[in-house]
Amino acid sequence: MAFDAPTSRTRINRLPKRGDYSRETIYGILDAAFLCHVGFVVEGQPYVIPTGYGRAGDTLYLHGSAASRMLRTLAGGVDICVTVTLLDGIVLARSAFNHSMNYRSVVMLGRATPVEGDAEKTEALRVVSEQIVPGRWEQVRKPSVQELKATAVLALPIAEASAKIRTGPPVDEEEDYALDVWAGVLPLAMKTGAPVPDPRLDPKCAKVPEYLERARRKQS
Numbered sequence: 001m002a003f004d005a006p007t008s009r010t011r012i013n014r015l016p017k018r019g020d021y022s023r024e025t026i027y028g029i030l031d032a033a034f035l036c037h038v039g040f041v042v043e044g045q046p047y048v049i050p051t052g053y054g055r056a057g058d059t060l061y062l063h064g065s066a067a068s069r070m071l072r073t074l075a076g077g078v079d080i081c082v083t084v085t086l087l088d089g090i091v092l093a094r095s096a097f098n099h100s101m102n103y104r105s106v107v108m109l110g111r112a113t114p115v116e117g118d119a120e121k122t123e124a125l126r127v128v129s130e131q132i133v134p135g136r137w138e139q140v141r142k143p144s145v146q147e148l149k150a151t152a153v154l155a156l157p158i159a160e161a162s163a164k165i166r167t168g169p170p171v172d173e174e175e176d177y178a179l180d181v182w183a184g185v186l187p188l189a190m191k192t193g194a195p196v197p198d199p200r201l202d203p204k205c206a207k208v209p210e211y212l213e214r215a216r217r218k219q220s
């Protein structure tokens with residue numbers, strides 16, 4: 001692929017001006033999130049399962065219990081659709097019809113393959129961990145051989161993808177701008193709260209790590 005131009009499957013039909021197929025835009029959205037929804041079909045029934053991810057280069061990594069149906073199904077090389085959504089605001093128009101949302105989203109199509117080998121799996125898990133809380137991996141105990149065995153890791157090549165972005169105020173019918181209705185945008189953002197220490201935290205570990213403070217500052 002296929003960056004900068006859609007394929008027949010990733011071409012956005014509705015409001016195509018909001019579409020963007022550049023690597024820069026797609027990776028910018030992927031790197032600002034860590035939660036995706038994975039769509040796949042089992043025996044004719046579609047499922048869309050939320051899960052975490054990490055990106056390194058042109059690869060998206062998913063992980064989970066080796067017993068997970070999602071991971072077992074994906075490892076079989078089935079067609080999947082992975083979606084990432086960042087919700088930036090609720091767009092309140094003067095008419096019910098023109099209400100909308102401000103967002104940045106990515107849709108990726110493809111087939112994932114299992115990551116094999118302890119070193120390769122560990123590196124992919126580091127990528128996922130760093131995507132969620134940068135700096136955490138360095139501090140924690142790394143997965144044991146047994147834990148790696150219990151964990152399935154999958155790699156999806158980011159090869160067929162689209163981004164769609166809406167920004168800005170509502171767009172109303174010209175005659176509606178005179179209506180006596182408040183209109184505008186209610187901004188939304190995912191925010192961290194203050195870290196809550198584990199009740200069993202050893203007092204010698206009481207100081208909140210700098211990387212968590214950094215993560216909090218980034219989101220405020």
Ligand SMILES: Cc1cc2nc3c(=O)[nH]c(=O)nc-3n(C[C@H](O)[C@H](O)[C@H](O)COP(=O)(O)OP(=O)(O)OC[C@H]3O[C@@H](n4cnc5c(N)ncnc54)[C@H](O)[C@@H]3O)c2cc1C
Pocket residue numbers: 009010011012013014015085087101102103104105106107161162163164
């Ligand atoms: C937070 C949020 C709220 C939304 N609310 C609504 C709503 O209430 N009603 C509504 O109709 N639409 C909504 N959308 C837009 C919706 O995601 C689709 O873009 C829309 O349904 C039009 O799809 P289509 O027929 O053009 O594309 P389809 O024919 O369904 O899709 C063709 C291809 O376009 C690409 N594509 C489509 N949508 C997106 C997307 N959002 N991001 C990245 N790639 C995409 C995919 O590659 C897909 O394979 C919302 C989107 C977001 C992120």
